[in-house]
Amino acid sequence: MFRYCLVVIPALITLTACGGGGGGGNAMVAGPGSSGGWQAGVFMDAATFFGRCDAPRTGTNPATGNAFADVQGTITDENNFLRSYSDDTYLWYDEITDRDPALYDDPLDYFDLLRTEEVTASGAAKDKFHFTFDSAEYFQLSQSGVSSGYGATFVLLSSTPPREAVVAYVEPSSPATQVLLARGTRILEIDNVDINDATNAGVDVLNAGLFPSNAGESHEFVVQDIGSATTRTVTMVSATITSEPVQNVMVIDDPNLGKVGYLAFNDHIATAEEGLVNAVNQLAASGIDELVVDLRYNGGGFLSIASQFAYMIAGDGPTAGQTFEQLQFNDKHPSTNPVTGNPVSPTPFYDETRGLSLSAGQALPSLNMSRVAVLTGPGTCSASEAIMNGLRGVGVEVIQVGATTCGKPYGFYATDNCGTTYFTIQFRGVNAANFGDYTDGFSPANVGATAGTVVPGCAVADDFSKPLGDPSETRLSVALGYLTTQTCPSPTATVRIEGEPSDLSAVDGVVLKSLWLQNRIVSDL
Amino acid sequence: MSRHAVTALVGVSLMACQTLANETPALLTHSDDSAVVASALRNALGTQVQLAQDAFVTKSWLVLETGRDAIGKSAADGRRIEEPRRLELRLAGADCLVFDSQTGKRIALPALECRPE
Numbered sequence: 001m002f003r004y005c006l007v008v009i010p011a012l013i014t015l016t017a018c019g020g021g022g023g024g025g026n027a028m029v030a031g032p033g034s035s036g037g038w039q040a041g042v043f044m045d046a047a048t049f050f051g052r053c054d055a056p057r058t059g060t061n062p063a064t065g066n067a068f069a070d071v072q073g074t075i076t077d078e079n080n081f082l083r084s085y086s087d088d089t090y091l092w093y094d095e096i097t098d099r100d101p102a103l104y105d106d107p108l109d110y111f112d113l114l115r116t117e118e119v120t121a122s123g124a125a126k127d128k129f130h131f132t133f134d135s136a137e138y139f140q141l142s143q144s145g146v147s148s149g150y151g152a153t154f155v156l157l158s159s160t161p162p163r164e165a166v167v168a169y170v171e172p173s174s175p176a177t178q179v180l181l182a183r184g185t186r187i188l189e190i191d192n193v194d195i196n197d198a199t200n201a202g203v204d205v206l207n208a209g210l211f212p213s214n215a216g217e218s219h220e221f222v223v224q225d226i227g228s229a230t231t232r233t234v235t236m237v238s239a240t241i242t243s244e245p246v247q248n249v250m251v252i253d254d255p256n257l258g259k260v261g262y263l264a265f266n267d268h269i270a271t272a273e274e275g276l277v278n279a280v281n282q283l284a285a286s287g288i289d290e291l292v293v294d295l296r297y298n299g300g301g302f303l304s305i306a307s308q309f310a311y312m313i314a315g316d317g318p319t320a321g322q323t324f325e326q327l328q329f330n331d332k333h334p335s336t337n338p339v340t341g342n343p344v345s346p347t348p349f350y351d352e353t354r355g356l357s358l359s360a361g362q363a364l365p366s367l368n369m370s371r372v373a374v375l376t377g378p379g380t381c382s383a384s385e386a387i388m389n390g391l392r393g394v395g396v397e398v399i400q401v402g403a404t405t406c407g408k409p410y411g412f413y414a415t416d417n418c419g420t421t422y423f424t425i426q427f428r429g430v431n432a433a434n435f436g437d438y439t440d441g442f443s444p445a446n447v448g449a450t451a452g453t454v455v456p457g458c459a460v461a462d463d464f465s466k467p468l469g470d471p472s473e474t475r476l477s478v479a480l481g482y483l484t485t486q487t488c489p490s491p492t493a494t495v496r497i498e499g500e501p502s503d504l505s506a507v508d509g510v511v512l513k514s515l516w517l518q519n520r521i522v523s524d525l
Numbered sequence: 526m527s528r529h530a531v532t533a534l535v536g537v538s539l540m541a542c543q544t545l546a547n548e549t550p551a552l553l554t555h556s557d558d559s560a561v562v563a564s565a566l567r568n569a570l571g572t573q574v575q576l577a578q579d580a581f582v583t584k585s586w587l588v589l590e591t592g593r594d595a596i597g598k599s600a601a602d603g604r605r606i607e608e609p610r611r612l613e614l615r616l617a618g619a620d621c622l623v624f625d626s627q628t629g630k631r632i633a634l635p636a637l638e639c640r641p642e
Contacts (some may be wrong), residue, residue, distance in 0.1 A: 060569070062572040063627070063628075065569070138592040140573040140574075140575075140591070141570070141574045141589045141591060141610075142575040142576075143590075144609070145577075147575070240575065240578055268605075270609050303605060304606075356588055356609050382604040386604065410604070413607075421592075
């Protein structure tokens with residue numbers, strides 16, 4: 001027997017269901033279909049324009065299982081939806097320059113303008129996360145953790161020639177491990193195209209090889225292994241990969257610290273719930289004295305996973321009854337989520353499973369750590385930063401070793417209209433101490449130069465010359481040293497000699513995604 | 526906008542709160558049928574659906590994610606606050622079906638054999 005009560009309905013459903021209607025008490029301007037009548041600062045309800053499309057879709061909406069509700073409209077209708085929706089829900093709506101929607105013949109161009117142009121203290125754009133996807137692409141569904149590929153995550157060390165791509169980590173028992181790809185392996189050629197090829201055709205080949213669309217694709221790679229002066233050629237056939245978001249769970253016997261638990265947590269996907277519970281049970285059974293959590297490649301995901309993991313790190317003591325993260329929408333919506341209509345309530349430190357990969361309602365194990373060392377990189381983002389911020393908010397000592405994190409205390413609801421899915425920042429998250437102002441990221445204390453929110457710890461470049469979890473890997477080694485002495489080695493210089501390959505023991509990179517994707521994201525990541 | 530969203534929320538919630546006395550959790554009888562399930566879902570939902578090769582073979586439910594391939598591991602969508610979209614394989618009498626928690630819909634799988642979990 002089943003009994004289900006959906007607590008939160010995703011925005012795509014609620015938005016689809018609210019087409020038509022309108023009103024809301026705003027002053028009236030030109031209605032749907034009109035090409036004129038714009039008045040600066042006067043906004044109709046976004047619902048008035050929702051689903052009124054220059055090219056209405058037919059068929060099934062994958063988000064609802066019902067037919068698309070699009071009706072014939074105009075480009076101006078689509079722009080008006082974006083204008084009103086942004087005025088209603090954008091976090092910094094009062095920093096948008098209001099522009100006549102009838103003057104723009106492409107909603108993507110108009111949307112690009114519907115954001116703040118302010119900068120942060122570091123001089124970076126205040127809004128780095130304003131972007132769109134083609135909805136048909138975005139609607140594609142995959143089982144959590146499942147994708148087509150080789151089971152290797154690549155990092156780009158240099159985007160300009162000599163371009164450098166290396167393996168950051170691999171999934172167990174994957175096509176990548178079958179041909180012995182490992183952390184630090186350099187990718188030199190793909191399907192006879194040099195990694196430095198800058199032509200459009202060449203880049204297409206590189207992308208197609210790195211990011212196969214389907215299982216069963218065969219691609220040839222020329223690679224160079226760590227410590228090898230020669231290259232080798234391997235052929236990988238893409239497969240349906242189920243990733244393991246929690247890897248390298250181990251206990252390090254340190255002469256000064258005792259038993260130090262370590263795990264690499266790479267992705268806040270649903271399957272991480274089970275992986276983290278298993279990891280924490282393993283570490284708890286070992287009676288660890290310290291904990292190092294490796295988040296250097298973790299770009300975020302489900303916030304409820306972050307909350308659960310923070311609880312498992314700290315235990316009941318500091319977290320009972322406390323807020324992990326409170327969402328704050330713009331000042332038009334101080335108490336109600338403008339997208340779901342639900343009251344805005346804090347996310348607690350969840351002490352039970354949430355039904356993401358384990359059955360809901362099971363008590364979570366905990367490690368009861370009063371401090372934790374976190375390994376970070378520029379790809380440590382969003383929900384991963386929320387772990388750090390949430391723990392700091394309840395007085396757990398967080399030590400950061402690595403590079404400044406991405407700086408994303410924000411979130412949004414994916415909003416589909418007329419075949420484009422829009423992402424506009426709609427809320428920020430703050431911790432129990434009401435802190436969420438880390439737009440420039442979290443930075444280890446000795447990072448120097450431009451820094452984000454300073455956290456005790458050490459700035460250390462990534463070390464691709466050693467496996468993750470190896471105590472001699474530089475970031476882990478420095479974390480162990482800091483936990484012992486509260487001091488850092490001199491910051492490592494990541495100077496690259498022109499024309500020479502990077503020193504893989506001291507270099508930072510970004511997790512590589514398709515160039516198509518990079519082109520679509522309106523940000524300076 | 527929010528007023529309409531709330532109305533929709535209540536409507537969908539009621540539909541999803543039905544007690545379903547004649548349905549029980551199920552597993553695929555044949556371990557190589559996951560691809561057939563994916564195909565049925567693709568036809569019903571009108572979009573690509575990628576499942577693991579052992580989907581519904583050892584567990585009756587799984588979580589679907591949207592835009593995973595589009596977003597990849599970028600920071601584009603790094604703070605998800607919605608509840609996960611669950612798919613549940615069920616037996617209703619002798620019939621096999623998938624229940625979609627997001628839409629509240631049931632997708633029949635007439636070509637497949639299921640067994641109780």
